[in-house]
Amino acid sequence: MPDPVSLARGRQLHPLHVRHAVVREVTPLGGRMRRVTLRLGPETPPVPWVRLAVGDHVKVAFPHPTTGELTLPTVVDDRPHLPEGVERPVARDYTVRAVDDGPDGQDLALDFVVHGSGPASTWARDASPGNTVGLLGPRGSMTEPSGAARYLCLGDETAIPALGRWLEEAPATAPLEVVVQVPGPESVIDLPARDGATVTWLVGTGESDLADHLHGLDPPPGPGDYVWAAGEARAMVAVRRAAREHGIGADGESALHVDGYWRRGVAGRDHHAPLED
Structure with a gap:
């Protein structure tokens, strides 16, 4: 581990x-x-x-x-x-x-x-x-860890650029699971191909869809896994809660990074602002 x-x-x-x-x-x-x-x-x-x-x-x-x-x-x-x-x-x-x-x-x-x-x-x-x-x-670069046993990366359309980078740059030594939520089937696009990676598309706009998917993983998130997620702020709160329920990031920032890129109904939300429970 x-x-x-x-x-x-x-x-x-x-x-x-x-x-x-x-x-x-x-x-x-x-x-x-x-x-x-x-x-x-x-x-x-x-x-x-x-x-x-x-x-x-x-x-x-x-x-x-x-x-x-x-x-x-x-x-x-x-x-x-x-x-x-x-x-x-x-x-x-x-x-x-x-x-x-x-x-x-x-x-x-x-x-x-x-x-x-x-x-x-x-x-x-x-x-x-x-x-x-x-x-x-x-102003700065935050580099993701390179030593995880498994990478679980979730996001909506706004996170597709970062998810594409995950597929291109994640360490080849660990499995990578990418989950993308889009509003309709027409929004499913080609992403970089990668050996040892799976890409799952969730079609819908439910705030809990990404969190529910994280809960349903087999095997579930566990020690040594790294969870990264970005997208609509309320959906990200649900993802963060789900990850912590599996013991990921319960000790703070380690093994978990969740970013609220935007918030429904709010123009120009600062994604550096903390996620509100």
Whole structure:
């Protein structure tokens, strides 16, 4: 059985940079998912890529919806700064899905769920080559543990980019079980293939679906397993409760990481905010 200490996450800090990026390509992935590949020029500091930091994210700042102007802060004492009276741009956090470093700069892939009429969804729906956005961060990387006996990774559509990274980056020495909840069968998309991994799709919108699936695993979650989950906040509370009922993460953060990316009915929820029971 792995040493429980090995199931703690690691942390690596990065200096803050504010970057301009230009849309190079837009690729439909199926369902409501769309990949936007951004080009950062060679003069721009590259976005760091850390293996097993599956939740690494950048804050994407969008042009003003009416004027089309993109106003970005400067960095002062490693903090973003805007002059007094300047309106802050609308920004949302997105997982760094992939990076490709080349002589002409870095390509950065971000996957969007296109739904409704929110600022990020509307921008992603209409994005085309040549459009410009701003990028802030990442401020740090949290690396997932490499010594688990089994990895149990659960999420909804918003977690698909991170789940894709799990399938590509998880240690080959342990089984990986990925569970994805989507609202309808049309949202089932291709994910990276991996030996020793299983991918289960749950179709529906129930808040307890992912937690119920975790309860029903055979064998159930146990010592040495690592549970990672991300998605709608209330559903994540249920997943966290289910994991702890099986003894996963009962001692705190070790062996369990649950992230509420969004909350139904709340615009722009800060996923760094604690999950509310």
